[in-house]
Every structure is written in structure tokens, then in C-alpha cells.
Amino acid sequence: MADDGPLKMADVARLAKVSMSTVSRALADNPLIPEDRRREIQRIAAEAGYVINQSARSLRMRKTQTIGVVFPLGHDVGQLISDPFFIEMFGRLADEITTRGYQVLLCRVTDTSDGWLNRIIQSHRQDGLVIVGQSDQHAALNQAAESYHPLVVWGGHLSGQVYCSVGTDNIGGARRAVDHLLGLGRKRIAFLGMLELPEISLRYEGYVRALRAAGIEQDPALVIPAHFSFETAYEAARELIESGTAFDAIFATSDIIALAAIQALAAAGIDVPGQVSVVGFDDIAIAAQSTPPLTSVQQDLAKGAKTIVDLLFKRMAGEDAPSATLLPKLVVRKSCGGASAA
Amino acid sequence: MADDGPLKMADVARLAKVSMSTVSRALADNPLIPEDRRREIQRIAAEAGYVINQSARSLRMRKTQTIGVVFPLGHDVGQLISDPFFIEMFGRLADEITTRGYQVLLCRVTDTSDGWLNRIIQSHRQDGLVIVGQSDQHAALNQAAESYHPLVVWGGHLSGQVYCSVGTDNIGGARRAVDHLLGLGRKRIAFLGMLELPEISLRYEGYVRALRAAGIEQDPALVIPAHFSFETAYEAARELIESGTAFDAIFATSDIIALAAIQALAAAGIDVPGQVSVVGFDDIAIAAQSTPPLTSVQQDLAKGAKTIVDLLFKRMAGEDAPSATLLPKLVVRKSCGGASAA
DNA sequence: TACGCTAACGCAATCGATTGCAAAATCAAG
């Protein structure tokens, strides 16, 4: 028994001259074992460098002490973590989760075929799931939520939604952004984003409502499909510019898209905010640092992450936590001609 | 047996009217089972929505299909994911790891007491480990590497190092940065960073060598301790300014420190790059967007992450992969008075 | 029909912990 790989609990039992049951209970601080003996066994285990094998523990306990964080798919399976918004969200979630003594498992979905979510759930690798962004998987999420409770989604609240979600008020946020542009006297406001995604379609709804309230007729030529990656967004903006369609403002549905648009405008010699005002969405860290600094609809990710994890742990405990909506805030900076941020 | 929780392999065996052994082999595409029968069993399992329980599988196979990514500790156990450099690195690593069909487990070290690394290793939660940044744990890493092979560290190559590491040439990078400042005619160059950290002390080495080569005497008053967080770095820069020590350039050992220094200089009414040139380290995304855009020593994180994961998988396969050093590149932008980036 | 050989398949042990239940030890009181 010299070096038969790492120690097992049985080895510790032998060292302490007790049974495995006793060791197990002692390490779990079970009061069934008298306190002094518990301490003694814990000391022996620590000195021997013994660590509980988590695979075995998980199997027996049907618990993994792990939360899975799943990133979206559907639209863009390529680069996973490139998007700054997702990264920041992931960081916040990781903080909240680890603080509660759980591990974080990053799940990337490579196989989007039917039942992908069920495959993650049934793998039993985690005790609960956070899905960041509902992408185009509303139906799949709804179905999974029927039978799997410890599941919280970051995203907009959609009609007919069964699952628990946390997200900003997309309609309200968009409304606020577009109202601001209108207040600056802008009348031909372009919309950049992918209407197929539920959250984006909500932002579109806000855009439409703002225009309608201002009595401005909506021009379909101003609605441009744009993905989340910088490159494709840049292309989209360039096409808008070259199309010759007149416009004096852009409401971009993400900061990355807004930043790409600003670059495209600069390349075309169009001044921001002189000729065109630009507003983004998310208020990621770079937004304040860009040239000009970007006006953006701020999502409070720290609060969002905390809310998500709070709800998740409630659900893991069997309670039935309801969805939550956070109120977004418009952060005004120079990119739309408003005042600079303090 | 109507709804006794999720299906087990035994249930599938019953459905397919074969033994568990056969189901197990069929799902593993074991050629011992004739191909048509394999397909048949796979179909039955899929239709029943069966998914292998990973805890059980891991226990038996002694494999988890998971790579652990550990973040540093020592200096700053508080906020985990705040630093943009670490975030970006994590994203890249996650991409590389998931692409190879493995999961990513984020390990946060809450208990820094003796044997923390061993505790992670022995938990058997992962098949391999990436440690991002050696912090002040050189000795612990060396010790763990003696017996645990699938371990790769991001960081500088130190003398007497046993573990496998991947990192940029810190001395060379710093040397290049300081040489550039000297080339601009700067003579009193301040150094901002924590000498206690091995990587930083290597950068200091490069700083010293550059000065010596230029025949400039080194002034201890110009070496300022500065942590990685924005706030403490800002404080450090402010103290330098208020100390009255004359200086015409700053070599900051991270971009965050450089950015903080620029803000402190601006607050003191000192023009960058007019009066003081500033160079950073890392070339994080914000560097190009700051005002003025920051000159920085670029670390190619994409390549770094790929190298790390390549080496790790080699080591997991039993090969003995050596450490690697990446060549950094100086990206010149306006913050030091050089030409703007293309 | 009998025999040998290979291809399929299943039995049962195993991975390393946890825990219900019952046995053993301890103690107090009669």
C-alpha cells in the first residue's frame, strides 16, 4: 500500500483506527461523532493530505455543488466568449456563485439538435442552471422548465413564458433611448439589430412605440439586420450608409454594434455626434472609453447576476421564485450630442 | 416504474431487451457490438431521452472530461473576475478547451492555506489544470508539479522552475517598452508595479537593463509599488506626482495601472504625452480606445491560450511538454508621443 | 452429426463515497 495512487477514505479509516462510516461522518462534521474525536479524525485526514473524491460523493449524494452556466447558441455558435457583454455577465455570475460555495461549470453547446437542453440537464453535472440569453430557444426553454426547476434564464420576459427569467425592461430601455434621440431633434432614426431574437424584437417594440408617440412615420428602410459581432455590424452600418437612405441617428441594439457603426461612420467621413447621433445598449466597460464616449442603455449586470443566482438558489431549495425585471437607465455621453458624463 | 426520476441505463436495457453491458458498449460505439445493433440501441436511448449520468461515469472511468481553470490569489482574493486581462484570458482558454470537447470548471480558491493546490488536484473534479498567473505561489506550484503532471501555468519562466509554464518574455517586453521611451528622449522614467510578484520583477529586470544600456543612472525614488486595481494604482500615481520627484515618463506594468496613471496625470493638469509619456503592459481591448490611446506591450492571448491548452493536452496524454515563451510586441499609440496606431 | 472457432453477449465486480439500521459500548439507577 505504499503509493497506490491518492488516498481513499478507507486509508484514512485505517490510519485513525476506525471505520469508514466514522471517517465520513467526522469529515462531514456530523454531531453523531463526539466533537473531540471529530477534530482528531479531521486532523489525521488533513495531515495525510486526504481529499474527498468528488465523483464518488456526487454519485452517492446526487449533488455536485456545481452550477452550470450555459451560453446561447442559435445565431452564433462560432466564437463563444468574444462578446464583452457575455464575459462581464459571466464574471459577475461566477462571483455570486462561488461566494455561495458552489463551483461554476461553463457549458458550451456544440450540438444544437433537438433535446440539447435536456442532454445538459440529464447529465447531472450540475445542481442548477443559468442560461445567459434565450437566443431563439424560447420553446426549448419552456419545455425544459416544465420538469426541471433549478433553472433561471437571463433575458426578456416573453409572452407565454413558463421558465423563470431575469432581464431588463427591453421595451422601456429602448423607448428611453429613442425618446432621447427624438428630444435632440433627430427624426430619421435607424434601428440596427436582429429582429429574430426575442430580446431584440422587444427593443424594436420600444423603438416603434417611441416613434409612434412622437407622431413620426416609421421607415422600413431604416431597420437594418445586424448580428452581434463587430465585423458583421460594421458591414451592416456600411451598407446603410452606402444605401443613400437619409438618417440622422442610430439606435444600436448592443454597444458592439454601436461602436462598429461609429467606426463605419468615421470611415465615411460622417461626424458623430455632429451629423449623426448614436445610442447603444448594455453600457459595457468600453462604452465610456470610446471616442466619442457612447451614450448607452445601462443594464446593471452586478444586480442582474445577484438576482439570477438568488432566484436560482431559491428554486434549488424547492421554493417557486418568480421572474424579475430590472429597470434600465440611460447613460448619456457625447456620442449623441448630449452632455458628457460626469 | 412510471416516473422514477430520470432514466438509468438499466431502463434502456429493458427497453432494448439487452443487458446493461450491451447498452453501455453500444453507446460508447464499441465495435464489439455489431454496427446495426449499435445504431438501434442508440436510437432507442435517444428516443427515450436517456443521458448518461456523468457522476457515475466519472467515478468508474476516473475521468471527468473537464479542465479546471484556477485564478490567482495571494494578492487579491476579493473580486475575482474584475480584471479585464484575466477575463479575456479566461474567454480564450474556454474557447480552446470546449473546442476539444472538454468542459471548463472555474475554480476559485477561497482557502489559501497550505495545500490549497493539492486540495484542488485530489478532488478529482478535473482531468487537468490551468493556473492563470503564478502570483506568489511559485513554491506551491513547483511542489504540486512533482507528482501531478496535467498542469500548465500562465506566467513568466522563473529560475528553478519545475512546472510547465507559458508566458511572454517579460524582460524583453519591458526592455522594448523602456527602450522606446528612451528613444523619444525621455530620461526620468518611473516604474509602477509590485516587485513582489515574479512576473513583475522580471519586467523590472528589463527596465533596469534598458536604463543601464543607455547609461542612465537608476533612481529608487522612481520605483513605485502599485497593485493591479485601478483605485490603488491611481493612488500610487497621485503620490508619485505629489512627491515632487521629477519624471518625464511612466512605464506601468499593466494597462489598468497605466490608465489609472493617465487619469491621475490629467487630474493634476499634466499633459500626456506632452509632458509625460506613458506605456502600459498587456494591450487589453480598452487600451486602443482610451484617451489618448495607450502604447502597450502586447501579449498575444489567443496564441497564449492555444499554447497552454495544447501543452496541457499533451501532458494529459502522458507526453512531457516543455515550457514555452511568447514574444511580446510593442504597440505604439499616442500616449507616449509616438505615431498613432494604423 | 460432431467439432472447432469466432462473434455476441451477459454476469458480477468495481470505482469511492454516504447512510439506514442494528450491534456494541457506556452509563445511571435500582
Add this chain to the structure above:
DNA sequence: CTTGATTTTGCAATCGATTGCGTTAGCGTA
């Protein structure tokens, strides 16, 4: 010294898969 109550401890089953080894089925040949 018994008896009963109570505290400690250990046996053995269990979690759900994988796999070495032995058995059975299937086929060709003599």
C-alpha cells in the same frame, strides 16, 4: 450485578455506470 436508556460505532446496501472474463450462439467444415 441487572436492566434499561443512551451514546458510539460499524456492517452492508446503495448511487449508476464500465469492463474483464466466461458463456452462449452461430457458422463452416469434416
